[in-house]
Amino acid sequence: MQPRNMSMSGVVDLAAVKAANEAKAKAEQARAQRQDAGAETQASPLVIEVTEATFESDVLQRSAEVPIVISFWADQADQSKQLNTVLERLARQYRGRFVLGTAEVYANQSLFQQFGVQGVPAVFAILAGQAMPLFQGAAPEDQIAEVLDQLIAVAEERFGIVGPEVEPGAVAQEAARPAPPRPATPQELALSAAHEALDAGDLGGAIQAYRDVLSDEPANVEAKLGLAQAELLSRVQDADPKAVREAAANAPGDVEAQLAAADLELVGGHVEDSFGRLVDTVRRTVGDERDAVRLRLLELFEVIGPDDPRVAAARTALARVLF
Numbered sequence: 001m002q003p004r005n006m007s008m009s010g011v012v013d014l015a016a017v018k019a020a021n022e023a024k025a026k027a028e029q030a031r032a033q034r035q036d037a038g039a040e041t042q043a044s045p046l047v048i049e050v051t052e053a054t055f056e057s058d059v060l061q062r063s064a065e066v067p068i069v070i071s072f073w074a075d076q077a078d079q080s081k082q083l084n085t086v087l088e089r090l091a092r093q094y095r096g097r098f099v100l101g102t103a104e105v106y107a108n109q110s111l112f113q114q115f116g117v118q119g120v121p122a123v124f125a126i127l128a129g130q131a132m133p134l135f136q137g138a139a140p141e142d143q144i145a146e147v148l149d150q151l152i153a154v155a156e157e158r159f160g161i162v163g164p165e166v167e168p169g170a171v172a173q174e175a176a177r178p179a180p181p182r183p184a185t186p187q188e189l190a191l192s193a194a195h196e197a198l199d200a201g202d203l204g205g206a207i208q209a210y211r212d213v214l215s216d217e218p219a220n221v222e223a224k225l226g227l228a229q230a231e232l233l234s235r236v237q238d239a240d241p242k243a244v245r246e247a248a249a250n251a252p253g254d255v256e257a258q259l260a261a262a263d264l265e266l267v268g269g270h271v272e273d274s275f276g277r278l279v280d281t282v283r284r285t286v287g288d289e290r291d292a293v294r295l296r297l298l299e300l301f302e303v304i305g306p307d308d309p310r311v312a313a314a315r316t317a318l319a320r321v322l323f
Contacts (some may be wrong), residue, residue, distance in 0.1 A: 045099070046091045046092055046095075046096060046099060046100065046166065047088050047091050047092075047099075047100045047101075047102070048099060048100070048101050048102075049101070049102055049103075050070055050101035050102060050103040050108070050111070051103070051107070051108060052108050052110050052111055055111060058101065059101055059126055060126065060129045062099065063126040063127055063128055063129055063130075063161075064128050064129065064161065065161065065163070065164075066096070066097075066098060066099050066161065066162075066163035066164070067097070067098040067099070067125060067126070067127055067151055067152060067155045067161060067163060068098070068099050068101055068125065068126040068127075069087065069091075069098050069099070069100050069101065069123060069124070069125050069134070069148070069151070070100075070101045070102075070103055070115075070123065070124045070125070070126065071083060071084055071087055071100065071101070071102050071103070071121060071122075071123050072103050072105050072111075072112065072115070072117050072120050072121065072122045072123070072124075073102060073103070073104060073105065073120050073121055074104065074105050074106060074120045074221070075104065075106075075222075076221050076222060077120045077121065079120075079121060079137075079138050080120040080121035082138065083121045083123075083138055083139075084102055084121075086141050086144060087100050087102075087123070087144070088100060089141075090141070090144065090145060090148060094148065094152075095165050095166045096163045096164050096165050096166035097148075097152050097162075097163040097165070098148060098151065098152060098155075098163055099163070105117065105120055106187065106188075106217065106220060106222075107185050107187070107188065109217060115131060118136070119136065121136065121137065121138065122135075122136045123135050123136070125151050127151075127154070127155050127158075127159055127161060128159050128161065134147055134151065135147060187213060187216060187217055187220070190209065190212060190213050190216075191210075191213050191220070191222060191223060191226075193209055194206050194209030194210045194212075194213060194223065194226055195226065197209055198226060198229065198230050203230050203233055203234040203237065204234070206226065206230040207227060207230045207231060207234065210223045210224075210226045210227035210230060211227065214227065224302055225302055225303070225305075228299050228300070228302040228303045229303055231299070232263055232266065232267065232299070232300070232303055233267070235260070235263050236260075236263050236264055236267050239260065239263075239264060241264055241268075244257075244260045244261055244264050245261060245264070247260070247261070248260070248261035248277075252284070253284065255281060255285060255289045255292065255293060258277055258278070258281045258293070259278075259281075259292075259293065259296055261277060262274040262275075262277045262278045262281075262296070262297075262300070263300075265277065266300055266303065266304075271304060271308075271310050272310055272313075272314075274300060275297065275300070275310065275311075275313075275314035275317075276314075276317075278293055278296060278297040278300070279297070279314060279317045279318055279321055281293045282294055282297070282318065282321050282322070283321045294318070294322070297314070297318060301314070301315070
């Protein structure tokens, strides 16, 4: 995916929501308070974990003193984790000219919605309490560095915000310090309980637990996958494989027989056969029956995963049948 907004176009307009003079005054006030307190200058963390609970203090208030870059990521999105690695390396190379904050989207749904994030990875900047989009998707490191250079220039020119330079030794010390463990959220605990029920063979409990998670977080990818797996295993656990195959072979027009056979094929590792059977069944049916088969096929796509090439091929075949 190519990054969007890499040119930083529109940043000045977004930043001007508050007057530049007000932002400069905040920065000067923050610096004066530190000097009045007589505190020695210490290296601040260059990479922080952003949560809904700490957003006010760690991001909004601190953005009057140093540009904050927030990277929204998800554990299931490898591209977002790879981008975080690049951003963390750049944060240490820039030695305090900006601070990187990483926000896991499923643990911070309110922030995710507040920023209007459409997908991950997505990167925003906060200057003087104001949010602005930087880019979405992966990008070469040199292009990201160009965006950061522009961000730092805008912070200084428009707001008088200059991040304090961190000594190289302090950067190395910060890089070596392990991040403290983050306490699990209620949603993560519920998801963990659902996984444990599935692993223990308590399919009914797992199904209910995954549904409970999805009732609070309808977009939770991990819960969707777990529910699809649990429901599939529940459908086949008491099935007689020989009887199921014979019923499907003897009654090609029997939708329930074809659905049962497709489930059994998928569990047995015959993914293409399962998908092909349901695509053919969609071709032969109409109305509610066709819709039921289509929905089952989409559920099985969830089980295998959207990035699997077999899923992509089956989606293409399904589209040809439907349209």
